[in-house]
Amino acid sequence: MDLTRLPEISPPLPWHADAWTRLHQQLGDQRLPHALMLAGLDYSGADRLALALARLLLCHSPSGGLNCGTCHGCQLSASGTHGDFMWLAPEEGSRVIKIDQVRQAVDLAQQTANFGAHKVIVFEPADAMNVAAANALLKSLEEPSAGTHLILVCGRPHGVPATIRSRCQMLKLASPTAEQSLVWLDQLTGDRQSSSDLLELADGKPLLAEAMYRNPDDKDQHVARLTCRSLFQGKVSAAEATGLLAGASAPETIEHLLAATQSFIRRLNGQALTSPVSREAFLLLDELGRLRMSVEGGANPNPQLLAEVMVGKVDQLLGLARADDTIGA
Template identity: 50%
Template sequence: MIELNALPVISAPLPWQSDAWSQCLQQLEQGRFPHALLISGAPGIGKSRFALALARLLLCHRPNAGHNCGECPACEHSRQGTHGDFRWVQAEGDSRVIKVDQIRDAINFAQWTAGFGQRKVLVLAPADDMNINSANALLKSLEEPAANTHMILVCQRLHGVPATVRSRCQLLKLPLPEAALSLDWLDQVTGDRQSSSALLKIAEQRPLQAEQLYREAGAEGALQQEDALTALVEHRMSVAEVHKVLGEVPPPELLIVLLSFVERWIKNMDAASLAASGRSAFALLDSLRLQQVAVAGGSNPNRQLFTESLLIRLRRELGPAQSNAKMPRNRRAMTK
């Protein structure tokens, strides 16, 4: 979730986003920037940061070197979260859904006359948090865009955004970054290349997810979680023992950890294991994704029961009788 106050003076794209950024700059220079842009890509690669940098650039009075200038009144207001022509819409409070009333307020905002400059900017992040009523409410504004108003929608599940909304936006897909760029950036967070490499591997090459793992659990904590899950699947630790390691992780973050683990486990399965039990492994993956959608949609399961049930299924579906996959068990193996 993006905090919109006390931002840096200049909001720049992340190092691996240079190609997409250049494309947007070219469209701006040629007067072809879309009224509605849908930014998609895997979680943890910086889509919201890209949207924020783009929004501040659009609002800036004197862009400099392809970024917002950081000095004009518009930049000062956007830095403090007080810009009247800028609206960022995301799920509020404990809700994980962008509600229809929020979209209606956003539509009203889009109809206003710009007060600070020539443009208004509306960001929905993530747009796949809209429920069906919210998406339907947004359609009219997409079909009949207000003058000098740009909408930027951010999503990580492209098909979580209704086709009627997708078809009215220009799509910009952000790919997974190259490992070298991610590691150089992550080293500034961890201060240690070995930790950066281990975290990036756990996070499936998603640098902001690796950063989140580091902020929440530290490198050692993230590796401990990984080792505990591996030991669970290999029947070297019990569900109760692994629950002690993961029991305090909230359901949304737990699902991210488990999805990443299962994806890597499947990649490490040999051909015989895939033929014998690949179906159950992929069914587990699909189930976790459905659980993720449910939690994002507002489901609030009992944390203990939720964690235990997922660990039991993980052990059953990926255990020795099901798979010959091998996972690294220590820091040295993780960083090779």
């Protein structure tokens, strides 16, 4: 998320209306927790909710339940120069939030607010903190300073150490329905068919669909996603898929194969769910999940070799599926 060119006002997404109402009520009752974990699926907008709440807390004159967009606090937060606001995410080229980043956040948490009554620190995604970083955060969670709000955005809460989770109030966020996603995307595309095509390509994830629409030139990402889907649909061979994935990183290849495998499993008919094909599909899904966890833990597999091996396993699965006339995928 680019925090240097924000719009004047940052609203939550429509499907988070209930969560927003709850946060507003807590804020009005002065019961907003010092440490809040927003748990929502990837690309469903938990980071947007965190941003809306952060800017509301930093605003000097909230209006209509949102930040006003015109006060000094809003101007600073919109330009990314607010001294009481920090957004921690993995640095470029890294997949983890490092201890030095967290130490800077802890330093801010211990200071007095300079521009208003609140300081806000967002960790996104919180499960990207390595062990040392998480340990460094504990002090701020155990000894909160006045006016400091820690917001942890997380797609996989159990990827965050229990010592951190237990000190946060968790708010589980609703995922959008297909109709909610389409209505929201219609405002972007202006066309229902385009919205539907985008959402289908993005595996039902509206913010991923938005990113694909806004960045049509990000060819490597689009090619990788289409390649993995086309492989499962029999539109490209294993050799062609391996070549097309040459421009993708190992994490990207893993994510796209995971999404395509999940989509394949969802399309299995009732009888096929008890077949050897289903068993092999779930084994592949588990292996991809372990690979993702390994990469998130710092492993750095060779992208080309990983693509060759995993595409080969997908090809074996599809060969088994073709030989089984109970498959209705």
